[in-house]
Amino acid sequence: MDHLAILIRSFSAFVILMLIGRILGKQTLSNMNFHEFVTAVILGAIAANFAFNEKIEVVHLLIALSVFTITSYVLSKFFLKFRNFKMWTEGAPTVLIEGGFILEDNLKKNNMTLDSLNQQLRQKEIFNIEEVEYALLEINGKLSVQKKKELQAVTLKDLQLNAGNATQFPIELVIDGQLLHGNLNSNHIPESWLLSQLKARDKKLEDVFYAVKGSNGQLYVDEYKDKIQHPIDVE
Template identity: 35%
Template sequence: MPGWLEIVVRALSAFVMLFIITRILGKKQISQLTFLEFIIGITLGELAGFLSTDVEAHFLHGVIALAVWFVVPLGLEFLMLKSKKLRQLIEGGGRVVIKEGKVLEDNMKKERLSADELLEQLRGKNVFNFADVEFAVMETNGELSVLLKKDKQPLTPSHLGIKTVNEVEPQTVIMDGKYMDEPLATLGLSRGWLHAELEKIGVTVENVFLGQVDAYQQIYVDLYDDKLKVPAPQAKALLLATLKKSQADLELFASATRSPEAKAMYERTSRELAGVISSLDPMLRG
């Protein structure tokens, strides 16, 4: 076999093996790495490189080395899932570097973290004043986890006593000008429904780069031509307006009728509808 062809075969084999190993070891290998994962990643890459280009070395020996560096970390991961002490020994643990707005210099020295690096990490979390921090922990992967003091945390609907509803993931039903049948089926919709919705806003599927439908069957589209304007979905706003109009009509009927029984019925129904509107308002205004 020619030398160049042997290198091609070795490189392709190393690529396939490294891809399979990385897939099995998990996504953490391509995210923020711990010490062990960092060592494993470097070693596997070096072994794959040597296996690809060192034609004088025995190919099987390289495969055995890759297998060892695959089996041992995989076994350690399973053991660490069952043993907290082993996780602590191999990966270490997080260390508090700020507590109640006070920087803990001794812990920073143990982490070999300078003041500039600490401030840089805080800015990465949109924190520009260390005194605003209740706790900051240096994690095992080198990331800084930050908890702001109560009075420095951003307002949320719960702070204001506003009820919210759980959002449901929108489904991408058009991509690159083509229908996506599986997401449509997930929503219980058809191409015919989607085609009719596109006609309402005056676009064709071929002109749509991306199209999504939310849980309320509102469609959002991004067109290839960015100069074209697409009207915003109005389904929720129209439903809220219809409900409020119905309640107003019931109150009008109650004031206009001469029958005590009908008046009581209209007023009762109006109150019940007002309760429904109150519970749906956060959803329909979102």
């Protein structure tokens, strides 16, 4: 009977974790941030006790699982609405290489050695750090890299452009309808320039979900209303 009880509890714990993962969504699996990491560790510990620790009542374990699941779910929704709170709790991506130069202070702030940086670059098939123009450490610990212009893959569009045009790093100006004043000020982009660009496209700031000044200097804008009749959602 003891073996049967453990079998049932283990299977139940597995099913419950599967349901919790489904509730919390795909973001938890692909890009685990700080609060999702903490939640995953705690839920795993509770599920293990649920499966093997018969001294703890099932009701208490179910209550604990429910509390942490609901907390994580509410935080995820809260982060969607209040970006500043999300940035305060999770931090922001850190630039480790800018313009081909390694930012040693940023490496130290993230407790990252040059060996670790080179290891992550090699995982992206970059064995020569001189090939890198920009490298960012994302909040999930992964490294995003942009190679220097002369080393990037050539597209048909590139063949039509002047090879002498300077490349700059894309600058986010609007996220979730909120104007990023810090990015505007640090990159010397007047707010009037953004508003005039939107006006030329017959758009208002409150209509914009996301806006970024691309590496070619052009403004990319995504509206809240995309006017897509049947959006695709692959389950």
